[in-house]
Amino acid sequence: MSLVHGTCIAIGPSGILLRGIEGSGKSDLALRLLGQTHLGAKLVADDQVQLTRRGDALWAQAPAQIAGLMEVRGIGILRMAAAVVAAEVRLRLVLDLCAPGAQDTVPRMPEAAHCTIDGIDLPLYPCVPLEASAPDKVALLLRSLDEDILQT
Numbered sequence: 001m002s003l004v005h006g007t008c009i010a011i012g013p014s015g016i017l018l019r020g021i022e023g024s025g026k027s028d029l030a031l032r033l034l035g036q037t038h039l040g041a042k043l044v045a046d047d048q049v050q051l052t053r054r055g056d057a058l059w060a061q062a063p064a065q066i067a068g069l070m071e072v073r074g075i076g077i078l079r080m081a082a083a084v085v086a087a088e089v090r091l092r093l094v095l096d097l098c099a100p101g102a103q104d105t106v107p108r109m110p111e112a113a114h115c116t117i118d119g120i121d122l123p124l125y126p127c128v129p130l131e132a133s134a135p136d137k138v139a140l141l142l143r144s145l146d147e148d149i150l151q152t
Contacts, residue, residue, distance in 0.1 A: 001052045002118055008044035008060045008089065009033050011142055015044060015060045015089035018129070020097030025129030027071050029097070032135045034084050039139055042086035046070040051091065053118045058091040092145055095127040095138065
């Protein structure tokens with residue numbers, strides 16, 4: 001089991017880990033994903049994510065002391081409605097969020113990349129979290145895990 005700095009969102013049976021420095025927009029992007037009701041997104045963990053390896057998969061959940069809580073900049077720490085909280089999800093995708101003002105560092109056509117966490121390889125993509133299209137891009141990347149939609 002390991003504890004990582006980040007935010008995790010579940011969309012259906014798939015978990016997305018949002019990583020980035022403080023203030024990079026992890027919680028902001030998570031909040032916007034939750035607001036896209038057609039996605040059915042749920043909060044797994046905000047700020048700290050507990051990862052547990054089971055066989056060839058990583059499972060994400062919130063540490064008990066912060067389960068169901070989310071920091072919303074300018075408002076504070078909120079207890080999220082039970083309908084938008086997931087207790088646990090299988091992690092399938094990792095997004096590295098660029099720092100504010102560093103969106104030029106994200107390539108237009110990124111090479112396929114992976115990261116290894118606790119011995120498990122996961123697809124890794126760069127992300128500009130504050131772009132208006134960021135939630136749609138997350139949905140497309142998640143879809144690409146199950147469908148061959150990325151042209152290489």
